[in-house]
Amino acid sequence: MKEEKVNTGVEKNEPLTGLFSPATIEEIVFKIKGFADPLCESEGMELVHVECQRETRGRIIRLYIDKPGGITLNDCTCISRQLSDILDVNLDTRWAYNLEVSSPGSDRPLGKPEDFDRFKGKIARIRISVPLDGQRNFKGLLLGFYDGTVKLDVNGKTVAIPYREITKARLFNYNGEIGC
Incomplete structure (x- = not known):
């Protein structure tokens, strides 16, 4: 690993002058x-x-x-x-x-469509880029991935979140077991 110190004042989406330069x-x-x-x-x-x-x-x-x-x-x-x-x-x-x-830990990231099916029945937190009914952050029971959307049960209401709008998704207090 490189250990030298450099000025690293680059924000997300800003071009870098290093790795695979220029790149976001x-x-x-x-x-x-x-x-x-x-x-x-x-x-x-x-x-x-x-x-x-x-x-x-x-x-x-x-x-x-x-x-x-x-x-x-x-x-x-x-x-x-x-x-x-x-x-x-x-x-x-x-x-x-x-x-x-x-390891992904108890707050395992969910990134691929198949992750949302694999962890069906688990609690997840999802953040989206465009508000859905005025909300960007959701926490609920994963119901799975269907036709480009992630379905989540939030307080008894099914919410369909467009996959392309998800900026961050993680399991909430996942213990490493799938099923009962």
């Missing part, structure tokens, strides 16, 4: 997924989510990985070392970063 945060995440997804798959794991953000100590690249039965510290170390080598070759050396690899 979204483009960088897309490219990192392009490296990380096949790597995780080759190790028998699932790439759950990738985040890239600015923090006081520089850029943070966070990967959340999983596999049946859960992941171990060795799994995280394996992916971290291999991906770090790949990123070191493809990063502009002026772009300092820290790579963090971990």
Whole structure:
């Protein structure tokens, strides 16, 4: 990992002068997924989510990985070392970063349409970009993914949230088990 310090005053959607330059945060995440997804798959794991953000100590690249039965510290170390080598070759050396690899945890991100079916019956928090009935944040029971929408039971009322409008979705206090 690169440990040098640089000025990292870049906001979301602002072009960067480093990794895969010029690129937005979204483009960088897309490219990192392009490296990380096949790597995780080759190790028998699932790439759950990738985040890239600015923090006081520089850029943070966070990967959340999983596999049946859960992941171990060795799994995280394996992916971290291999991906770090790949990123070191493809990063502009002026772009300092820290790579963090971990399990999705109890607030597991939901990003793919199949995630909303896989965790049907679990409580989720969903944020959307365009208000729906004056609301952007929802918390309720996942009912699944249907025809481009995520259905959520919010206080006994079914809410259909357009998938394309979801900016963030996470399980709420997920304990790692599916079903009863």
